[in-house]
Amino acid sequence: MKIAIIAEGCYPYVTGGVSSWVHNLMKEMPQHHFDVLAITADDQPRAVRYDRLPNLGQIIRYPLTASNARRTAVRLSAADRALIADWLKMTQVVPGALGLLADADRLGDADSFLASQTFYQLMAEQYEKAGESCPFLAYYWSWRNMLTPLLRLLQQPVGDYDLLQVTATGYAGVLAAALHEQTGVKVVLTEHGIYAREREEDILQSDWLDPAFKHQWVRFFRYLAKQAYAAADSVVTLSAANQAHQKSGGADAAKLRLVPNGVRVAQLATLKRHQFDPKAGLQIGAIIRMVPIKDITTLIQACGRLAEQGVPFACYLMGSTDENPEYAAECRAMIAALGLSAQVHMTGQINVMDYLPRLDVLVLSSISEGQPLAVLEGMAAGLPWVCTDVGACRELLYGNNDSFGQAGFVVRPVAPRRIADHLAWFYQHPDMMQKMGQNGARRARRYYQLDAVADTYDHLYKLKGAQGDGGR
Structure with missing residues (x-):
């Protein structure tokens, strides 16, 4: 089975924690072939911190700063525009929205769309309906800054896989959700910490973000989590306490699994x-x-x-x-x-x-x-x-x-x-x-025991992979 591990801010450039979990899982499962899609904050050079495993194929970096080299114009229909307007409300999962955001031929490339009159008008309409008290331009630029890395990521090319193993919600989770929407590829989401809660702590303690927009950013990461949970076929975590947070974040109880960490x-x-x-x-x-x-x-x-x-x-x-x-x-x-x-x-x-x-x-x-x-x-x-x-x-x-x-x-x-x-x-x-x-x-x-954890994931991968369409 060919599996892509979508990892954000960790493997193979950071040691310990989730990175160690990724490395140990691959090492214990030589029967599967893995690629790692490594989402990083920028495109600065980074040293690989782990020895190369025989069953690890490519390590493909996806910097959140990487813009689409191919400029494309905005070609949205009225229905497309309405779909994006619903998605921007950040309340419910909107079927078809992520696929549209990832489609540069319809949306336009990320930078062109966010600089377009269409996006400006969407923001103006949302600003008026929400009754915001902050200056409109500050509101508009806050949204642009928030959406730029996400749309750039969604429009990057991704290969064909039998299954996606995702290590967090956030950018990694929403990329998996978009691929699932576009191709039907099965998704296993494993949360070690609860990403949306950790980002909330970071945001509320930050001094770089205008306090007027902190709530907006918190809602954004909660919304990414909701979409990741909706797309995942299995939502795994390590403890009952984390599982309660997943439920409150919108995960379907029928998808939830408890699989502990393991060591040698x-x-x-x-x-x-x-x-x-x-x-x-x-x-x-x-x-x-x-x-x-x-x-x-x-x-x-x-x-x-x-x-x-x-x-x-x-x-x-x-x-x-x-x-x-x-x-x-x-x-x-x-x-x-x-x-x-x-x-x-x-x-x-x-x-x-x-x-x-x-x-x-x-x-x-x-x-x-x-x-x-x-x-x-x-x-x-x-x-x-x-x-x-x-x-x-x-x-x-x-x-x-x-x-x-x-x-x-x-x-x-x-x-x-x-x-x-x-x-x-x-x-x-x-x-x-x-x-x-x-x-x-x-x-x-x-x-x-690590071998018991690997056996559990092997069974899960084979079960979900057999249910899928073989990716794209």
Whole structure:
């Protein structure tokens, strides 16, 4: 089966999280041939962060800044214009609208359409009906800025596939929805975090966007999610909490599937753990992407509080600093300002397997997650955790009515004192630290095996592929 994985802002240019999930899934399914359609924010050069797999064909970049090289005029009928006007309301899924937006021969190329008199008139009519109080030109340009990357993406050529595996709603999900509408190709959508909610958090906290238009952008990403859910044949996520968000976002309950993440438990279980040494101090690790949503600054502040309590420790922030150099610089400055340079170490990109055996405990301080692979890897290696209460972290550490016992602690996000207090508790209770690590290892072995996850997706792909028309 020839499958396209549509990935936005991750594989193969970013490590960890969804990228690791994509790579591991392909590696575990050599019977299928994959291409990766990688949606990126721009066309700047990016290094591929993963080794090439034998069953991976092309990696095709789709920069959101890429305009259609072929200029085409707007040739919309009255019916076409009415269809676009309905779609612009961003309320209900409008059958045929995405296919029209992707058709440069009718709509015109994205830039020509958005600069056309037709689009200007559509905006003027919508502005008047909505009774907007902001200046019309600001309203008009906000819509143009919002739609430009989407329409440019939809008008890019895509090859023929038996099935599309999508890693998020957003731009990736709506591209899949347009291809499904045009060709009937089957779509499996897997959400790790809930994309629309994460974008909402980003938008509301942003300082680059005029506050008058933040609600409009939030509605836009919710609407993209609704269209992705409507087009998908299966809507998969990792936890019941995420599934509730999918339902509230418009996903059909009949399409919903729970498939957890998985890791190579046997490989991680063979790592030889070091013995806790109170004189050497608590050895703390964080498997991270150095980006704001991971809230590394809260972990650094927790380390400062731990130092104030007189607990000896070393903390290793394990992950690349390349993805967001500005945030990495902020973290370095905070480490220096708190006098923690001798205790908190930013390792850069490393092989986590080399570090796990020397650690006592792991920390996740994110403000948003799905079902973090990092937590599963640490559990499988027999390490306890302190995690923020996001995504599926509570279920991973406390279980879902199983008998394995607690594998660490969860705290509310942005709570450095609580993180520090739990780390100090682990230092004072090494026997419980070891027991919680063992509890997590047993839970990972029972529920979170990568080969079982791959078998589930293989069955899903074959089922949906057999129902399809073979793509386009």
